[in-house]
Amino acid sequence: MNKIAALNELTNSETLSVGQVLAVKGEVKAPTVSETPKETKPVAEEKTEATVNTNASTYKVNAGDTLAVIASQFGTTTSKLVALNNLSNANSLTVGQTLKVKGSVPAPTVTAPKPTQTVATQTPSTQTVAKPSVSASTHTVKSGDSLGKIASQYGVSVSYLVNRNNLSNANDLSVGQVLQLKGAASSSVTPKPTTPKPTTPTTTYKPSKPSAPSTSGLSFNTLFSFAQQFSGTPYVWGGTTPSGFDCSGFTQYVYGNSGVSLNRTAGDQMNQSTKISEGQAKPGDLVFFSYNGGSSIDHVGIYMGNGQMINAQNNGVKIDNIHGNGWGEFLVGFGTVGNFN
DSSP states (O other): OHHHHHHTTOSOTTOOOTTOOOOOSSOOOOOOOOOOOOOOOOOOOOOOOOOOOTTOSEEEOOTTOOHHHHHHHTTOOHHHHHHHTTOSSTTOOOTTOEEEOSSOOOOOOOOOOOOOOOOOOEETTEEOOOOOOBOOSEEEOOTTOOHHHHHHHHTOOHHHHHHHTTOSSTTOOOTTOEEEOOSOBOTTSOOOOOOOOOSSOOOOSOOOOOOOOOGGGOOHHHHHHHHHTTTTOOBOTTOEETTEEOHHHHHHHHHHHTTOOOOSSHHHHHHHSEEEOTTTOOTTOEEEEOSSTTSSOOEEEEEEETTEEEEEETTEEEEEETTSTTTGGGEEEEEESSOOO
């Protein structure tokens, strides 16, 4: 029965229909074997990386890029990429951003600080300018130089430069001339007073002793109070008034207010006075200085006692220590012109 079913390819041996023709002899066909389809393995999708042109000067940022990867591709450094592209930090990247990958890093802009302007301290009628620190034994005269300017620069007096260099007068200068200076000077040393010779001709009269005023009328306190009111008055070569004094013009003016008539120059005032020792000197006497060993008297001041004097020097009328820097080495003597109490 199985063979008949097989011959007639019946799926159910119980299912027949009237008039159906059946094959009862013959060879049974070998059953058709359905081939099991081979399993097709999915092919993994290969990721194709974009080719990077390492000769390019710019690079467009892709998803997943980091600055370190980009730097490695182009043979540079992360810090250089940050600098080239003005990035705030190495993580500030966005997809599609175009980066410079070649070129020079611009030098940072440095803002030079504005120089601090130093305002020189002014006295009531003159401006005091700080002198530069100088260490020299000679000075070569330049265009625009004057002996007063050179003396101020090196902290010496005009009369010293005239005598040291055998000049006929303070205007006897020429460009390129080499002046001899006495040693070194610095801003920490009290400058030597400038006491130039007056422009007026030297008096030819023989100095005379002043007429002795009444002793009872000479008060040092009156003399000093009158002198002190001119503190800060500027030095003026040949000056004899409160608009500007030189050293002997100042003493002549101050003593004149107390009734003591002094001759015009420092040398004449020394000749006019009675010479005394420092031990004998008292307030109201005169104190004298020379910058050439005593060959001439170059400066005079009013002695106040205790080693102090009030005088007109290149920084104006002021009080100085007669034994201080710039004074003690040039001190040559004292003189009295009246008995001040």
